[in-house]
Amino acid sequence: MQKILVTGGAGFIGSCFVRTQLRNYPDQHVVVLDKLTYSGNLDNLKGLDETRISFIRGDVNNPEHVRHALEGCDGAVHFAAESHVDRSLSGASDFIATNVGGVNTLLSQARAMNLERILLVSTDEVYGSVTDGSSKEDSPILPRNPYSASKASGELIGLSYFESFCMPVIITRGSNTYGPYQYPEKVLPLFISNAIDNEPLPLYGDGRNVRDWLFVEDHCAGIDCAFRKGTPGEAYNIAGENERENITLTRKVLSLLNRPDTLIRYIEDRTGHDRRYSIDSTKLKALGWEPKMNFDEGIAFTVKWYQENEWWWRKIKSGEFKAYYEEHYRERLDKSQGI
Numbered sequence: 452m453q454k455i456l457v458t459g460g461a462g463f464i465g466s467c468f469v470r471t472q473l474r475n476y477p478d479q480h481v482v483v484l485d486k487l488t489y490s491g492n493l494d495n496l497k498g499l500d501e502t503r504i505s506f507i508r509g510d511v512n513n514p515e516h517v518r519h520a521l522e523g524c525d526g527a528v529h530f531a532a533e534s535h536v537d538r539s540l541s542g543a544s545d546f547i548a549t550n551v552g553g554v555n556t557l558l559s560q561a562r563a564m565n566l567e568r569i570l571l572v573s574t575d576e577v578y579g580s581v582t583d584g585s586s587k588e589d590s591p592i593l594p595r596n597p598y599s600a601s602k603a604s605g606e607l608i609g610l611s612y613f614e615s616f617c618m619p620v621i622i623t624r625g626s627n628t629y630g631p632y633q634y635p636e637k638v639l640p641l642f643i644s645n646a647i648d649n650e651p652l653p654l655y656g657d658g659r660n661v662r663d664w665l666f667v668e669d670h671c672a673g674i675d676c677a678f679r680k681g682t683p684g685e686a687y688n689i690a691g692e693n694e695r696e697n698i699t700l701t702r703k704v705l706s707l708l709n710r711p712d713t714l715i716r717y718i719e720d721r722t723g724h725d726r727r728y729s730i731d732s733t734k735l736k737a738l739g740w741e742p743k744m745n746f747d748e749g750i751a752f753t754v755k756w757y758q759e760n761e762w763w764w765r766k767i768k769s770g771e772f773k774a775y776y777e778e779h780y781r782e783r784l785d786k787s788q789g790i
C-alpha cells in the first residue's frame with residue numbers, strides 16, 4: 452500500500468503503529484487523523500519523518516474530516532477511541548459517540564473510496580471476564596462495562612459493512628498493552644510514575660484480577676499482520692501470553708524501581724471489574740505473527756523509559772490529569788489500607 456490512514460495516530464498504540472509503519476515500509480505515506488483529546492499527544496510522534504506523515508487534527512465522528520483524511524488512501528487502520536474503562540464508568544456518552552458512531556462514520560465515508568483493507572482495532576475485553584481457558588475468535592462476545600460494550604458494538608457495525616456492502620473490514624482484539632507513551636491513567640504508567648515519586652499505588656479490590664500483558668510493538672506487529680494478510684470479515688486475537696495478577700505486576704514495578712511494597716494501597720474496587728482476560732491467538736499465528744518481547748525484559752524496558760522520559764509524563768500529570776486523579780482516587784485513597 453502507498454498511503455494509509457491511521458486514525459488515533461497520536462495516541463499510545465496508534466503512534467507506535469505510525470512509527471513502525473514508517474520503519475518497515477519505506478515507500479509508504481501515513482495520514483494521521485486525530486482529534487487530540489486528553490490522551491492524544493503530538494509529543495508521541497516527535498522525531499518522526501514529517502515528510503512521510505500528514506497530520507490532520509479532526510474528528511472521526513465528522514464526515515467531512517474523515518472524507519478529507521481518506522483521500523488517496525488504499526487502506527485504513529482505525530485506532531481512534533475513548534480507551535479507559537474507569538472513565539466509561541463515570542460517563543459513557545463519548546464512548547458510544549466515538550467507539551460506535553466513529554466506526555460508522557469511517558466506514559460510510561470509506562464506502563465510496565474502494566480501499567483495499569480497513570482494520571478496526573478492538574480489544575480482548577469484548578469477551579468479558581473469562582473464568583477458565585482462553586477465548587477464541589468464535590467465543591461469545593459478552594462485554595460487561597460501557598467501554599467494552601462500545602468496542603463490541605463498533606465491531607458489529609464493522610462486520611455489518613462487510614456483510615452488507617462487501618467492504619474489506621478486518622478486526623483485531625488485542626490484550627492489555629504496555630510500553631512507552633501510554634497515558635498515565637492506565638495502570639502501568641500510573642504505577643511507574645507514582646512509584647518514581649514515592650506516591651501510593653492504588654490497587655483495586657484484592658489485586659488479584661488477571662490481565663494478559665502485550666508489548667506495544669508486538670501489538671502493532673499483530674495489527675500489521677492482520678491488516679496485510681488477514682481475511683476480510685474475520686477477527687484476530689492478539690495475545691501477549693503474559694497473564695499476571697495485578698499484585699504481581701505491581702510488585703515487579705516496585706522492585707525494578709527499588710521502592711518498598713508499603714507504597715501499595717488496596718482501594719475500593721472498580722465496579723463490575725472483570726476478573727480475568729485471556730485470549731488464544733493461534734489464528735493470527737497461522738499468518739506468521741508471534742509476540743517477541745519477553746515479559747521481564749518488556750517491563751524493565753518500559754520502567755526505564757518512564758524513568759528516562761520524565762519530560763513526557765510530568766507535564767501530563769501536572770495538567771488535566773491532576774483534577775481527574777483527585778476526583779477518581781482521593782476519597783478511596785483516604786479510606787485505603789496499606790499492606
Ligand code: NAD
Binds near residue numbers: 462463465572629
Ligand atoms: P489512547 O487513548 O492512548 O489513544 C486514543 C487516540 O484516539 C488519541 O490520540 C485520541 O486523541 C484519539 N481520539 C479519540 N477520540 C477521537 C475522535 N473522536 N476523533 C479522532 N481521534 C480521536 O488509546 P490506546 O491505548 O492507544 O488505544 C488505541 C486503540 O486500541 C483503541 O481503539 C483501543 O480500544 C484499542 N486497544 C487498546 C488496548 C490497551 O491496552 N491500551 C488494548 C486493546 C485494544
Ligand code: TYD
Binds near residue numbers: 535638653654661
Ligand atoms: P487498566 O490499565 O485501566 O486497563 P483495563 O481496565 O483496560 O484492563 O487496568 C488494568 C488492571 O489494573 C485492571 O484490572 C484494573 C487495575 N487497576 C488498578 O488496580 N488500579 C488502577 O489505578 C488502575 C487504573 C487499574
